[in-house]
Amino acid sequence: MNIGQAAKASGVTAKMIRYYETIGLITPADRTESNYRVYGTDDVHTLRFIKRARTLGFSMDETSALLGLWQDKSRASADVKRIATDHITELEHKITELQEMADTLKHLVHCCSGDDRPNCPILTQLAGADT
Amino acid sequence: MNIGQAAKASGVTAKMIRYYETIGLITPADRTESNYRVYGTDDVHTLRFIKRARTLGFSMDETSALLGLWQDKSRASADVKRIATDHITELEHKITELQEMADTLKHLVHCCSGDDRPNCPILTQLAGADT
DNA sequence: CTTGACCTTACCATGATGGGAAGCCTTAGC
DNA sequence: GCTAAGGCTTCCCATCATGGTAAGGTCAAG
The missing domain is CATH 1.20.5 (Single alpha-helices involved in coiled-coils or other helix-helix interfaces)
Structure with a gap:
C-alpha cells in the first residue's frame, strides 16, 4: 500500500504520516525500489490509533506514550x-x-x-x- | 518612559510591545537620540487595552478591530x-x-x-x- | 572608569498542520 | 511504445503568539 492509500484508510494525511515518521512517532516505513513508502494493515491500525488519540486532544508526547503502552503487552x-x-x-x-x-x-x-x-x-x- | 517601564506598567512584555509594533497593531514609538523607544501614559493605556482583550481570548485581528473602534469616537x-x-x-x-x-x-x-x-x-x- | 542593568536588532524555537515547488515514478489510454 | 495525468519524493515556507538568546550599544550609580 502506498502512502496515499494508507492516508485514506487511516484518516491521517500523507503529509502527517511523513511528519510522524520524521519525529519518530512511527517507525520508518519500508521502501520500494523507487523509494516509495510501503504500508501494511498493521501500519494503518497504528495510524488510526494515533488519529483517535489526537481527536481526543492528547498531545504528541501523550500519544507517543499511549502508543508505547498499546504495543507493550505487559503494560x-x-x-x-x-x-x-x-x-x-x-x-x-x-x-x-x-x-x-x-x-x-x-x-x-x-x-x-x-x-x-x-x-x-x-x-x-x-x-x-x-x- | 523606556520600554521596560512601559512593560511593567502595562503587563505586556517588552518583547511583545516590539512585536505589536512590527505587525502594525500599535504605531511605532518615538525614539531617543540613542534609539531607545519612548512611551507615555496614553501608550500604556493602549497596551493595557490590548492585554485585556488578549486575556479575554480575542485574536490579534479581533483585538486590532476593537482597538480601532475604541479609538474611533464616532463608532x-x-x-x-x-x-x-x-x-x-x-x-x-x-x-x-x-x-x-x-x-x-x-x-x-x-x-x-x-x-x-x-x-x-x-x-x-x-x-x-x-x- | 567600571560595572551592571537596560536597550537595540536579528535569528531560532515552539506544536501540529497545510501549502507549494521541483523532480522522479507509475499507470492508463491511445 | 508514447504521452498525459496523477502520485510519490524531498525541501522550504507559513501559521499564531510568544519566549529565548546572542552580539553589541547606552545609561546611571558608585
Missing part, C-alpha cells in the same frame, strides 16, 4: 489511566478558562445596547474603567 | 457588540469540543481498573475495537 493499565486522567485535568482547566472568558463577555454584551451610538460598556471594560 | 456600539458575540460563539464552540473529549475520556477512565494488569478499555477504544 499496567494504571499507567494508561494516569495519562488519561492527567489529560482530563488539562482539558477541564482549559474549559474553565474559556468558560470564564465567555461568561465575562456575555455579561458585557448583555450590557451593550448594540446600536449606532458610540457608548459601549465592552470598550469601557477593556479600557479598564471602573464602570 | 457604533453595534460593531463592538458583533465582534464580542462572534467571539463568544467561537469560545462556546471550543468549550463544546473540549467537553466532548473530556466526557469520552471520563467514561473510559471510569471503565479502566487502573491496576498492574494490562487489560485496558482506554487502549481498546483507541485501537478502535467495538468493546
Whole structure:
C-alpha cells in the first residue's frame, strides 16, 4: 500500500504520516525500489490509533506514550489511566478558562445596547474603567 | 518612559510591545537620540487595552478591530457588540469540543481498573475495537 | 572608569498542520 | 511504445503568539 492509500484508510494525511515518521512517532516505513513508502494493515491500525488519540486532544508526547503502552503487552493499565486522567485535568482547566472568558463577555454584551451610538460598556471594560 | 517601564506598567512584555509594533497593531514609538523607544501614559493605556482583550481570548485581528473602534469616537456600539458575540460563539464552540473529549475520556477512565494488569478499555477504544 | 542593568536588532524555537515547488515514478489510454 | 495525468519524493515556507538568546550599544550609580 502506498502512502496515499494508507492516508485514506487511516484518516491521517500523507503529509502527517511523513511528519510522524520524521519525529519518530512511527517507525520508518519500508521502501520500494523507487523509494516509495510501503504500508501494511498493521501500519494503518497504528495510524488510526494515533488519529483517535489526537481527536481526543492528547498531545504528541501523550500519544507517543499511549502508543508505547498499546504495543507493550505487559503494560499496567494504571499507567494508561494516569495519562488519561492527567489529560482530563488539562482539558477541564482549559474549559474553565474559556468558560470564564465567555461568561465575562456575555455579561458585557448583555450590557451593550448594540446600536449606532458610540457608548459601549465592552470598550469601557477593556479600557479598564471602573464602570 | 523606556520600554521596560512601559512593560511593567502595562503587563505586556517588552518583547511583545516590539512585536505589536512590527505587525502594525500599535504605531511605532518615538525614539531617543540613542534609539531607545519612548512611551507615555496614553501608550500604556493602549497596551493595557490590548492585554485585556488578549486575556479575554480575542485574536490579534479581533483585538486590532476593537482597538480601532475604541479609538474611533464616532463608532457604533453595534460593531463592538458583533465582534464580542462572534467571539463568544467561537469560545462556546471550543468549550463544546473540549467537553466532548473530556466526557469520552471520563467514561473510559471510569471503565479502566487502573491496576498492574494490562487489560485496558482506554487502549481498546483507541485501537478502535467495538468493546 | 567600571560595572551592571537596560536597550537595540536579528535569528531560532515552539506544536501540529497545510501549502507549494521541483523532480522522479507509475499507470492508463491511445 | 508514447504521452498525459496523477502520485510519490524531498525541501522550504507559513501559521499564531510568544519566549529565548546572542552580539553589541547606552545609561546611571558608585
